[in-house]
Amino acid sequence: MTPRKIAAFAIGPIGGALLSLITLPIITWFFSQEDVGRMAMLQVTIGFSTLLFSLGLDQAYVREFHEVDDKPALLKRALLPGLSILFVTLLVLLSFGGTLAGWLFERPEWHLSLLIATVLLAAFISRFLSLVLRMNEQGLAFSMSQLLPKLVLLAIIAGYVLLGADTSLTNLVIANTAAFVFVCVVFAFNTRKEWIAGITATLDWQHLKLMLRFGLPLILGGVAYWGLTAIDKVFLRTLASFEELGVYSVAVSFAGAATILQSVFSTVWAPTVYKWASKGEGLENVHKVSRYILGLVVLVFCLAGLLSWIVTLFLPANYIAVQWILVACLGAPLLYTLSETTVVGIGISRRSSFAMLSALVAFAVNLVGNWLMIPRFGAAGAAVSTCISFWVFFVLRTEFSIYLWKPMPRLLLYGYSALTVAGASIFTLYGASIYPFMLAFWGLLLVAALFSFKAEVLEAVGFVAVRLRK
Template structure:
């Protein structure tokens, strides 16, 4: 993938994260904390339904894409079974009136169930249509399809504020559902040739069975990873309150800015490392890349610990606790990104069962952590449990990769990440009491990282200086 194509795919995640940081404060000022928490449950349902009802055929589509000539027929085989199953399920739930809304929002209203069903359906279809753009390397169209719905959500919320619309859950669900419908329409337009051709394409049942044999086993691992990232919200809804869930979802949304690093890196890294593997060269760079990402992870944790008070300027006073919770919420995007540099042995050896085992083990730890911490600490407990679970996830992926492939230096990896996670946990649970000590801790950790990664800092500085001089020469 060329740098130009990488940049095209990166526009979506970067722009989406920035637009999310703009729209989030507006939502927290305009809607109640409970309704913000209820919307988090809708996002949990969207994530689970997209994963479960896809039947693993989205992964099969990616796997088979370059090996078949009839791409529209492949799309039909991938999309149709799950779509039929999802529509049947949603119609059944809607027949029971407000059952779906009662489970998600504890408000048994039929119109909320209908809106939620529409959102689930739009998100599911968008998942498969987005794969068409990705596999055809239409990066700009893919990114625009991510950005425009964010802009629409911002526009709808802004309109609510201007006209003084009712600050109700219904209006909030309408805004989010409208955005999802918009992205589905945009994806449908950008992929119209593919899906229109798939309508009349033949349905090869034998090949569909082959795709299901590949995709269905992946659902277990997918559900385990979904649980690792979403079970905290389910526990907060059950063991705490929608207010705590709203507080937590806002902290997670701010921490999601770190997914910019995750999205951009993942787009570049996977194709690069497998290209190295196919040629049997360049794999010595894996450790070098992991050191650079580790340096960025430590820097992000330290800066978040020192500057998290900034969020209080854009949020209502009732969200003051976000400043403490957000640091632990960084564990998911940052540690997951770092694990992508150390897990390459599992992919190269094709022993994906070990990746599933890492996810299942971490999911189990998160279950136990949420069960014990949420009743005592609420949203803070959920954040700490998830952060610790992702550190275990990172360690397991690294150790399994080493077992299957080859050894790599990891003392520095474990030492710095453990220091970050431990500091984040203490900061989240007791940071308000230990303000001065925690500030000193983050400064000392930052200084230790600067010393340990002085070579990487020097090389990065030289590279940036050379690129700057080259750019000056071209302009001159």
């Protein structure tokens, strides 16, 4: 993949993260805290239903794409089984009236259930159509399809405000539904040749069985990772309140800015490191990159700890707790990105079961952590539990990679990552009462990190200086 194509694919996640950073804070000014929390549950449900009903065939589609000649027929085999099961399931749930909305929102209203069903169908179809664009390396179309729904949601919210519309849960769900349907329509238009040809294609049952044999076992790992990233919201919905869930979802939204680093790095890193491995060289580069990312992770944690108060300038008064919760919420994207630099041994050795085991163990840790901490600390407990779980996830991926591949130095990796996780956890739980001490901690940690990564800092500064002169 050329740098130009990488940049085209990167526009989507970068722009999407930035627009999300704008959208949710705007929503907090016009919709109730409970309804913001209910939207978080909708997002969790979308992620889970897409993962579950895909039957692993989305990953089978990617695996088989370059192996088959009839791409439209492959799309039909991948999309049709899960779509059929999802459609029948939603019809059954809708026959019970507002049950679906009752489960998600504690508002058992049939029209809300219908909107939820529409979102789930649109998200599911979009998932598979997006793969067509990705596999055909249509990066710009893929990215624009990610950006446009965010813009549509912003436009609808702005329309509500300008027209003085009722800021009700129904209108908020309608806005989100419209955004998902819009992106589905855009994907359908951009891939129209593929899926139109797929409608009349013959369904090869034997090949479908092979795809299911490949894809179904991957669901367990996918559910484990989904649980690692989403179970905190489920526990908040069950053990706390929609208000706590609303505060938490806003903190996660701000922390989502760190997913820009995760998305861009993951896009570039995997192809690069496998290229090194194919040539039997580059191990020293893996160590070098892991040091750079570790230094960047520590820097972001420290700056967030020192400057998190800034977010309160953009939020209503009832979201003041976001400034404390935000720092622990950074753990998920930052530690995942760091683990991508150390997990390469699992990919190179093709022992994906170890990656699944890492996710399962971390998921179990998160289950226990949420169960113990949310009743006492609410949203703060959920943030800390997830942060610690991702540190466990990072350590396990690193150790399994070393076991399967080659050793790597990890004293700095574990030392600094443990310090940042411990600092973020204390800051989130008790920062309001010991704020001066936490400022001193983050300041000292920042100075120590700058000293430890002095060579990397000087090299990065020199690189930027050369680019600016050019």
